[in-house]
Every structure is written in C-alpha cells, then in structure tokens.
Amino acid sequence: MKLAYYPGCSLKGTSFEYEVSLLKILETLNIEVKEIPDWNCCGASAAHSINHNLSVALPARNLAIAENGGYESVLAPCAACSNRLKSADYELKTDDILKKKITDSLEMPYKAEMSINNMLEFLIGVVGKDKIKSMVKKPLSGLKVASYYGCLLVRPPKIMKFDDPENPVTMDELVALTGAEPVDYSFKTECCGAINSLSKPDVVMALTGNILYDIKKHGADLVVVACPLCHSNLDVRQREIERKYDEKLGLPVLFITELLGLSFGITPKDLAIDGHMVAADRVLKKIEGLPNQQ
Amino acid sequence: MKTVINEQNRRNFAAQVEAMLHDKLAKCYQCGKCSAGCPVNFEMDYTPNQIIKMTELGMEDKVLNSKTIWLCVSCNTCSTRCPKGFEVTGIMDVLREIAEKKGIVSKVEKEVQMFHEVFLDNVKSNGRIFELELVGKYKLKTRHLFRDMFLAPKMLEKGKLKMHGEKIADLNQIAKIFKDFE
Numbered sequence: 001m002k003l004a005y006y007p008g009c010s011l012k013g014t015s016f017e018y019e020v021s022l023l024k025i026l027e028t029l030n031i032e033v034k035e036i037p038d039w040n041c042c043g044a045s046a047a048h049s050i051n052h053n054l055s056v057a058l059p060a061r062n063l064a065i066a067e068n069g070g071y072e073s074v075l076a077p078c079a080a081c082s083n084r085l086k087s088a089d090y091e092l093k094t095d096d097i098l099k100k101k102i103t104d105s106l107e108m109p110y111k112a113e114m115s116i117n118n119m120l121e122f123l124i125g126v127v128g129k130d131k132i133k134s135m136v137k138k139p140l141s142g143l144k145v146a147s148y149y150g151c152l153l154v155r156p157p158k159i160m161k162f163d164d165p166e167n168p169v170t171m172d173e174l175v176a177l178t179g180a181e182p183v184d185y186s187f188k189t190e191c192c193g194a195i196n197s198l199s200k201p202d203v204v205m206a207l208t209g210n211i212l213y214d215i216k217k218h219g220a221d222l223v224v225v226a227c228p229l230c231h232s233n234l235d236v237r238q239r240e241i242e243r244k245y246d247e248k249l250g251l252p253v254l255f256i257t258e259l260l261g262l263s264f265g266i267t268p269k270d271l272a273i274d275g276h277m278v279a280a281d282r283v284l285k286k287i288e289g290l291p292n293q294q
Numbered sequence: 295m296k297t298v299i300n301e302q303n304r305r306n307f308a309a310q311v312e313a314m315l316h317d318k319l320a321k322c323y324q325c326g327k328c329s330a331g332c333p334v335n336f337e338m339d340y341t342p343n344q345i346i347k348m349t350e351l352g353m354e355d356k357v358l359n360s361k362t363i364w365l366c367v368s369c370n371t372c373s374t375r376c377p378k379g380f381e382v383t384g385i386m387d388v389l390r391e392i393a394e395k396k397g398i399v400s401k402v403e404k405e406v407q408m409f410h411e412v413f414l415d416n417v418k419s420n421g422r423i424f425e426l427e428l429v430g431k432y433k434l435k436t437r438h439l440f441r442d443m444f445l446a447p448k449m450l451e452k453g454k455l456k457m458h459g460e461k462i463a464d465l466n467q468i469a470k471i472f473k474d475f476e
C-alpha cells in the first residue's frame with residue numbers, strides 16, 4: 001500500500017521533535033511513507049472559524065494531490081491536521097455543490113476514497129500491535145505514563161470515527177505495549193485551550209493547569225500526546241503554570257512516537273527528546289539500561 | 295432584555311444561520327448540557343444554549359458582538375454530548391463567519407479574531423505557516439509586543455523557532471483558492 005505523509009506546519013517548526021521521532025520509528029519498523037508533494041497548510045482552526053469554504057478547500061488540495069498521485073492512505077500525525085483533512089473529506093463526500101466548486105477551482109478530480117489516519121489510528125491500524133510489540137527491545141517497566149488525547153483526535157465522533165469520544169484507550173494500549181504502566185485520570189479529553197494559546201493565554205493556562213495537576217495527582221511520571229498544539233500548551237507553558245498556581249509539576253511531555261522509540265532502544269537524543277522545554281532526563285533515569293541518557 | 299425587534303429580520307437571520315449550518319435551530323430544547331460541559335464557559339458572556347436561543351429570536355447584534363463566539367475553541371464537547379445532535383460547535387463557526395463578513399470587529403475579544411485573520415494571511419502569502427512571522431505580525435497588530443517574549447530564548451535554544459519559513463512552489467494555486475473562496 002502506498003502511504004502518503006502529511007506533516008503539517010507544526011512538525012516543521014515548534015514540534016520538530018514529533019517529526020524526528022516519527023521518522024525514526026518508521027525507519028526502525030521498516031515502513032516507508034512519502035511526503036505529499038508541495039503540500040499546503042490545512043487552514044487549522046483559523047480557517048473553519050471564519051471561512052467554512054476555505055476550511056474545506058485548503059485541505060482538499062492536499063487530499064487531491066495525494067489521491068491523484070495514487071496513494072491509498074494518508075498519515076497526518078498532527079491531531080489538528082488529521083481533524084481538518086477528515087472534516088474536509090466528509091464535506092466533500094456530503095456536499096456535492098461545494099465539492100464541484102472546489103474541484104473546479106483546483107482543476108483536479110477527487111473521489112474521496114483514501115483512508116485518512118491520525119497517528120494513533122496509523123500505529124494501531126496500519127502498523128499493528130503485534131509488529132510494535134515485536135520491536136520492543138527495552139521495556140519501559142517502572143514508568144507511569146498518562147495519555148492525554150485532547151479534543152481533535154476523537155471529536156466530533158461522527159467524522160473522526162475513532163475510539164470513544166469520552167474515554168479513549170488507544171494511546172493507553174500503546175503505552176502498555178512499551179512495558180510502561182498506563183495511568184488513569186479524569187482529564188483525558190478535556191480541552192487544553194488549543195489555538196487560543198497566544199490570544200487568551202490566561203484561559204489556556206487555567207485549562208492546561210487543570211489537566212496537568214490532575215495527571216500529577218494520579219502519580220504519573222510523564223505525559224504522552226499525539227498533537228503538537230497539546231504538546232505546546234502542556235510543555236511550553238508548564239513553567240508559567242507552575243508559577244501562576246505556585247505548585248511544582250515537573251511533568252515531561254513526550255510524543256507517543258518518542259515513548260515507542262525509547263522502548264525500541266532508540267536513544268533519547270535520536271528521538272529529539274532534548275528539544276522539549278521540560279527536561280525529561282530525571283524521569284528517563286528511572287528506565288533501567290536505557291542507552292546514552294543524553 | 296430587548297428580544298424580537300422585527301419579525302422579518304428575525305426570520306432572515308435565523309434562516310441565514312440555518313442555511314449555513316445545515317441544521318435546525320428548533321432542535322435545541324434548552325437542556326443546557328452543551329453549556330455545562332463547555333471548558334471555557336467561565337469566560338463567556340452568554341452560554342452556548344443562550345446563543346442558540348438568541349439566534350432563533352433574531353438577536354443578531356447581541357449574538358454577533360458576544361464574547362462567546364470568539365471564546366469558543368471548537369473542542370466539540372458540546373456537539374458530541376448534545377442529546378438532539380444539534381451542531382453547537384458548528385453554530386459558533388457560522389456566527390463568527392457572519393460577523394467577519396459583516397466587518398464586525400469584536401470589541402472584547404478582538405485578539406482572538408485578529409489571530410485567525412493573521413493566520414490566514416500567513417497561509418495566503420506562504421502556503422504554509424511561518425511561525426515566527428505569524429507571531430511577529432500578530433504581536434504588531436495587537437501591540438502585545440512583550441507578552442510571552444520570555445519564552446523565546448529557551449525556544450530558540452531548543453531549536454523550536456525556525457528563522458526561515460518555507461514557501462510552497464505552487465503559490466498561484468493558493469492565490470486562486472483564496473480568490474475563489476475568501
């Protein structure tokens with residue numbers, strides 16, 4: 001199967017760690033993906049917030065390029081990108097008038113026959129649990145890991161069609177495969193404040209603080225995510241949250257691809273774990289026999 | 295509270311929203327579940343269920359100038375939980391789009407609105423987001439030059455802030471998309 005890869009803007013910028021670790025584990029798993037040629041921004045939350053048609057047309061260009069290039073499946077590791085690609089695909093399947101306008105504008109046909117996968121769907125559905133399990137060389141036993149899903153991987157359920165929108169478990173299952181212990185807590189799908197990080201930082205810190213303090217209360221050593229924006233709010237804003245609420249957190253936030261990579265025996269440096277704002281060294285020392293701490 | 299001003303205006307506004315939303319306002323029976331689960335309800339001036347009812351009553355000015363429509367982060371918790379399957383998240387998109395097209399600048403939440411506008415401008419000129427340029431232009435526009443600046447040195451050190459953005463090759467097609475749909 002030809003697999004297309006849609007990195008999105010964050011993975012080429014503030015969340016470069018996500019792309020580095022993703023490509024590293026795909027290399028280890030011997031799975032080849034091809035970046036969609038000349039892909040453009042999906043429009044993210046900004047487009048659907050103020051212009052519906054643009055929010056369908058921008059992702060449609062990427063989808064049409066991939067489909068006309070003979071790809072059957074698209075991997076969009078960013079939760080927001082996968083959400084926008086799936087939403088556009090849904091609109092193109094259900095709104096014939098808009099579809100005609102868009103395909104006419106793009107001068108490309110679109111049949112809407114590809115499967116669009118977020119990171120977790122790709123790992124469970126395309127790679128498969130058995131293959132992942134067989135690659136685990138350094139079980140992360142003794143490590144307690146909280147999976148934070150946020151909004152866009154699971155909602156709206158009629159379009160995402162992925163896991164349970166209130167209590168998803170896919171990422172927890174992946175955590176268990178690495179040998180780490182999944183930690184249950186209450187804020188798995190509560191919103192971190194997302195795109196309002198720059199425009200409403202106080203609101204975002206209140207929401208993200210709720211999530212992080214609940215994770216801390218349940219005894220997790222670290223958090224895993226599959227969304228660059230969640231990562232940015234939980235990691236980059238963490239020191240500020242500690243100062244605002246005057247209580248230490250010290251919770252490293254890793255991408256799920258980094259946690260898997262560690263269990264495959266890849267060094268933290270090769271997974272770009274040193275690119276995070278909250279240092280993970282102290283927590284990673286808990287893992288026995290982990291190669292090359294930095 | 296002043297409610298219906300003119301029956302024809304009320305109908306026009308409600309019909310415009312319903313047409314863009316592909317959903318019926320009358321579906322909502324005001325149970326308030328959307329508002330109970332909304333993560334940003336504490337900052338809103340009207341709860342989501344109030345916005346739905348006010349739209350149905352034709353209170354166009356109040357709805358389009360509300361803080362609520364800009365504070366909504368589209369987390370979709372409301373639509374997911376709505377017992378009637380009403381597009382609660384969708385109505386916020388529709389109302390923002392109407393406000394934007396009418397040139398209404400939010401008095402209280404203009405920064406959220408500006409962020410969306412600066413973001414789309416960035417997509418229009420590069421095809422992709424160049425984060426440093428996006429943040430710079432947003433800061434100039436909102437004049438919050440120093441807010442969050444303390445994060446910059448460490449983000450630079452970690453390699454999170456790229457100094458150069460990427461432009462896509464076929465910018466003409468992006469220009470055409472904006473021309474046809476903006």
